[in-house]
Amino acid sequence: MAAIAPAKAKRANAGIIIAALSILVATAFVTAVGAKTPAASEASLGQLLFAGHCAQCHGADGKGNGPIADVLKVAPSDLTTISKRSGGEFPAERIVETIRYGGNVTAHGTRDMPIWGKVFSVQGGSGKRGGAFSRRAVIQLKDYLESIQQR
Numbered sequence: 001m002a003a004i005a006p007a008k009a010k011r012a013n014a015g016i017i018i019a020a021l022s023i024l025v026a027t028a029f030v031t032a033v034g035a036k037t038p039a040a041s042e043a044s045l046g047q048l049l050f051a052g053h054c055a056q057c058h059g060a061d062g063k064g065n066g067p068i069a070d071v072l073k074v075a076p077s078d079l080t081t082i083s084k085r086s087g088g089e090f091p092a093e094r095i096v097e098t099i100r101y102g103g104n105v106t107a108h109g110t111r112d113m114p115i116w117g118k119v120f121s122v123q124g125g126s127g128k129r130g131g132a133f134s135r136r137a138v139i140q141l142k143d144y145l146e147s148i149q150q151r
Helices: 006-034 042-053 079-085 092-101 116-123 132-147
Strands: none
Touching (some): 042 132, 079 132
16 A cells, blocks of 8 residues: 655644534534524525534635645635526526535535535534535525626
């Protein structure tokens, strides 16, 4: 078995640590958001969800340049160009499905292995897919993604 270069192994370990810390911080945030913060807009709540769940791969600006992007097997996409890549229209329904179930995005897994929909359900306390918090979080995240599209 070939040995992993020390620098690459350190980067991979750093990426794993960053991802784990991001999930812990996001879980604390999601718990607080689940307690309802009426003053915040849906897009700003989506931005916070994005920062806690997506930015480690897609970058704080959504351009695919997150801190662990270089150690991933599949490069994260630029989420600010979703509309541009979809003929100028934001494909809201497809984005909701991708967030909930991973879509056909190799890095997210398959429809048999849902990602954020399940995570949001568990974090919201329902323990099952489709709880009220899960739906709200997915819509907030979709709204944020729509708000960062290049014009």
